[in-house]
Amino acid sequence: MTINQSGWRPEMGTGGDDTVATYTGNRALMLEEALIFEIGDSSTTGVDIAPALKAAPRLGGLERNARIGLPGLSEPETVRHYTRLSRQNYAIDLGLFPLGSCTMKHNPRLNEKIARMKGFADVHPLQPQETVQGALAVIQELAVWLIELTGMYGVAMAPKAGAHGELCGILCIKAALEARGEDRPLILVPESAHGTNPATAAFAGFRVENIPATAEGRVDLAALKARLGPDVAGVMITNPNTCGLFERDMKAISDAVHAAGGYVYCDGANFNAIVGRVRPGDLGIDAMHINLHKTFSTPHGGGGPGSGPVVLSEALAPFGPIPFVSLMKDGSYKLVEEESAGALHPQTFGRMAAFHGQMGMFTRALSYILSHGADGLRQVAEDAVLNANYILRCLEDVLDAPFAASGPCMHEALFSDSGLAEGFSTLDIAKGLIDEGFHPMTVYFPLVVHGAMLVEPTETESKATLDQFIGALRSVACRARQGDAALKSAPHFAPRHRLDETLAARKPVLVWKEAELAQAAE
Amino acid sequence: MRYLPLTQPDRQAMLATIGASSIDDLFVDVPAEARLPGPIVGLPNHASEMAVERHFSNLARKNMAASHHPFFLGAGAYKHHIPATVDHIIQRGEFLTAYTPYQPEIAQGTLQMLFEFQTQVARLFGCDVANASMYDGSTACWEAISMAGRVAKRKKAVLSSGLHPHYVSVANTMAHFTGDTLETALPALNAATDAERLIEAIDDETSCVVVQYPDILGRIGDLSEIAAKAHAHGALLVAVVTEPVALGAIRSPGEMGADIVVGEGQSIGVGLQFGGPYVGLFACKEKFVRQMPGRLCGETVDATGKRGFVLTLSTREQHIRREKATSNICTNAGLCALAFSIHMTLLGERGLRDLAALNHASAVTAAEHLSAVPGVTLVNESFFNEFTLKLSKPARPIVHQLAERGILGGVSLGRLFPGAPDLENGLIIAVTETVTAQDVETLAIALEEILA
16 A cells, blocks of 8 residues: 555755756755655565464464554665665765764774674674673773773773763762762752763752853862862763863862762763873773764764763772673683672662663774774874864964963864854854855854854864865855855755754654645645 | 874974974873873784784684574564665765764755654554654663653652563662662563553552563563553553564554553664664653653754754753753664664565564464473463473573573573572573574474483
8 A cells, every 4th residue: 555645746946046946856966855654655565574384373362453554665765765865964974074072083994894793793682601702802802991091990881872871970979979878969060061961960860050160161170169068979070171171170170079078970072182192090080981982983873873881980880880791710701790790799780771782882992992002092182182273273363262272272173153243153154064065063062152163173084174174164254254145044055955943843743644745735 | 093194294284383393282281190101001002904803703703693503582682684775774874974963954864764763663653753762672661761750740660570670670770869669570480461460559659650562571461451540540651662573463552552662673673783782762642742852853844945854852852951851862873773764664564564474473383392392381372473481490501501502592581580589490482584493493302302
């Protein structure tokens, strides 16, 4: 049965640049693609499935008889559908993707190949442990690297993404306080923090208070010290911070928090700036998550999967989650689960996901780490910081750089919308960059800077690419300063013009419905 | 250092532009005592592609890969055949190396895919709406309990004894810190689900009742009565599906009154991967949409009136609401959601139903065969592609003995429920379309010898 019996044709564009209409709505290589619900039907399939054996059903009388409404496509149609969709995406493979705080670096294809080796990809999480020794060895080897690179005491490999890692660290803090018999309900977070920090603290049952920043974009140590007390469980600090600056007072912050009986959580989203140059363990950090999909190059996949191992200090390591891998005296690897935790890890706060971490990300990250080695990883940080400073200094004459006087930036350069013409904003610059063939930077974050633009080039860009990007951003910035009206309607050359986000939120359409089509046809 | 394009002259020229004499000048804000003087001592330096690949090949060989052996493991992760098309498409750089679609004009590929994914999940689960994915089934399960608490404004959840014990563990971890109360129980090795216990336990304090369908032992129970009782007391029914292929054969939880349906999407398109990354599925009734966690993709129009898609209702999310967000989740499982969606598109309704029918028939045949082995009885009356056997001896050592014979022979209840003597003779067997009659015969012979 055809789900959409009336067929589908893309809407004809009117106005804007779409002055020349085409029959299909396509623009040569810019191909429109319908939804699977409009082109597929429930009787088509792209797989050949062997006929089932004859057997009396034992489904408890709960057979599904009603139509489900899942369209199928043949294999060639499927390949074409998704290939066409893919071409409407920008990606690191296509060009510079300078999203600040996201570390969009090159994703080596060796990592993809290794993750797909049968011995890693085709292994069940509950197989007997003697049948997965190689997989456990990978987890252990990566764990050792992460500990060495950060100078920390231990690492929890279970968390499934950065925010899940934050949760892991915060639960460790909560468990440690419980073990001390203390109830400290409060977590302090700088105003410039990622939104996940306060959200995580609240998710784990803490109250959150902001601590202010200094005029030069760093944590206000005096204000922090003044707020510390017996109600403070800890602080969550990003270092390098979200203004792209190293927190010079990090050690003093840690010492003050420890003296007041609290713990220091560090958001490690920006670890790429310091890997191989600075070890967070030397700065008094108690817990820090590492986004393997940032610093260690695992692909971001259009929104994940991530992986967020958390390195822990000696004070917090006893409370880390199960399961984890332990190297035994006989040279074998053991997965410590509920059963053995009582003997081997008695203070664990428990399990935080069904199985044992993002194996497919571990293989990729370790492949990246081994490829770079200790010397290469140090060079990663140096080139990432060099590239960001180069962008900062090449653009500070046309874009306001609020903290440029604070000294060099780390791996990302921060600009504000100050100096743009009346009515022009950061958003216009972002959309103008799209027309220039670049993904925009992170916009309107951190919140402490008006109309923030946070540019993180990463170390995997050549000087030629950086120079072209600088030229493009300079051009767009000048247009915004001069009030070029054409910029207000950018992007002009993307698959879509600016999208109506207000409409999407006011009248949410989150799934496709047959009825809609009928209405549209009226 | 093949991933680093800058040359030494580039670096010198850039330092000159910046006005720095050396790279160290850019790290001046790092306190002197924390600066590392050179590469960390004791760690190896960079390695060639060939050397790295060889290292991993050696480690990979030390694992028993599911495809190379008779394989019967399930219990929350399932081995299905994944069409080659799926892995080809998810490796296209435009999908693989894109970020979360913050700039919708140049992310329509990811966004349209997510809109299709949300619709597929909602329809499969029998719900109005679904989100753009969670980390995995277990974390989605806690998010559902947490959401039900927000909706019902209560803090006590009743968990079925048929819920995967690792999902229970995850919920217990979180509930301990949030102050929620969870009523849990161990399953019994018999054919009936614990529906009666659940119905009994629901009262006016209950935020939700959480039921796995099919449950950890593979049993399939009607959820309608539980839903009715829950609704009569202002509580929600949360259904958990760890094997979504089942819903090609059995009624959806939504049809039976579930308010929130979550699941593990791994078995469609994603693969085993030793436990991750997987993809959490999350769907619910439309009236609860503003309490949902995670990203949502919605339809809209662009400035010229063309249809397009954006991330929407983000006022629920951490980057806007911060400590008042519905969840702290940011990155989810986008690429695994894509794999799920491609596989589901290839299957279509007809393929999904055929695949489910093949799984079920193979499992029924295998259950008959295996329960004819002396010392083996079948616990289930109803099941989809997974059932529980009760052996005459503890199952846990037997799993290791089977592995010695090259058979990956199921998941013992002793591993899942350590310290529960009543369950230690239980063995969960999954039979998907990848299991051959010869595999079943091999397992039956081995079990007969071991149990003799």
